[in-house]
Amino acid sequence: MRECVLDKDIEKVLLTGEQIDAAVKRVAAQIDEDYKGRTTKLLLLCILKGSVVFMGDLMKALSIPTEIDFMKVSSYGSGTETSGRVNIILDLHRKDLADCDILIVEDIIDSGRTLSYLTEYLAINGAHSVRTCTMLDKPDRRTVKFVPDYVGAVVPDEFVVGYGLDYDEKYRSLPYVGVLKRSVYEKE
Numbered sequence: 001m002r003e004c005v006l007d008k009d010i011e012k013v014l015l016t017g018e019q020i021d022a023a024v025k026r027v028a029a030q031i032d033e034d035y036k037g038r039t040t041k042l043l044l045l046c047i048l049k050g051s052v053v054f055m056g057d058l059m060k061a062l063s064i065p066t067e068i069d070f071m072k073v074s075s076y077g078s079g080t081e082t083s084g085r086v087n088i089i090l091d092l093h094r095k096d097l098a099d100c101d102i103l104i105v106e107d108i109i110d111s112g113r114t115l116s117y118l119t120e121y122l123a124i125n126g127a128h129s130v131r132t133c134t135m136l137d138k139p140d141r142r143t144v145k146f147v148p149d150y151v152g153a154v155v156p157d158e159f160v161v162g163y164g165l166d167y168d169e170k171y172r173s174l175p176y177v178g179v180l181k182r183s184v185y186e187k188e
C-alpha cells in the first residue's frame with residue numbers, strides 16, 4: 001500500500017484497500033443480479049462529496065448499463081457531530097425520473113437522516129424506484145429507522161476517514177478506511 005503523509009493521523013485501519021475492493025465486487029454482483037433484464041434505466045446517484053470514490057469504483061465494477069448523476073446535501077455541521085438538518089445544495093434536474101430506477105450511492109450512513117429524507121424526496125418526485133447502497137454503515141448511530149439495500153461494510157461508532165470520508169475536508173484520498181486519532185480533532 002502506498003504511504004501518505006496523512007497516515008500518521010490514523011489510529012488504526014478498519015478496512016484495507018483489498019478489503020474495500022472485495023466489498024465493492026460483492027455489492028456490484030448483487031446489484032447486477034437484482035437489476036438485470038430491466039427495461040428502465042439504472043441511475044447511480046452519487047451524493048457529493050464523500051461518495052465520489054465509492055461511486056467511481058462501483059460503476060466500474062457493475063456489468064449492467066448505468067447512467068450517473070449527482071446531488072449534494074448537507075447533514076453535518078462543522079466538526080464531528082450531525083446537525084440534524086438535511087438541506088439540498090445541488091438538486092437533480094431530470095425529466096425522465098419516471099423511467100429511472102435510482103440507486104443512491106453513499107459513503108456512509110450515520111443517523112440515517114440523509115437517506116431517509118432523500119429516498120422519500122426522490123419517490124415524491126416520481127422516480128420509478130429508489131434503493132440505497134452505502135459503502136459503510138454505522139447502525140449504532142441511527143436516530144431514524146433506516147435500512148439500506150446494499151452495504152459494503154458495517155463499522156463501529158468511531159470517527160472514520162478515508163475512501164472519500166473526510167475530517168475538515170482532509171483524508172478523503174486515503175485508499176483505506178481508518179479511525180482518526182482523537183488528538184487530531186480534540187486539539188481544535
Ligand code: PRP
Pocket residue numbers: 047048049050051073074075076082106107108109110111112113114115165166
Ligand atoms: C455524510 C455522508 C452522508 C451523510 C450521512 O455527508 O456522506 O451523506 O453524512 O449522515 P446521516 O446518516 O447522519 O444523515 P457529509 O454531510 O459529511 O458531506 P460530505 O459527503 O460532503 O463529506
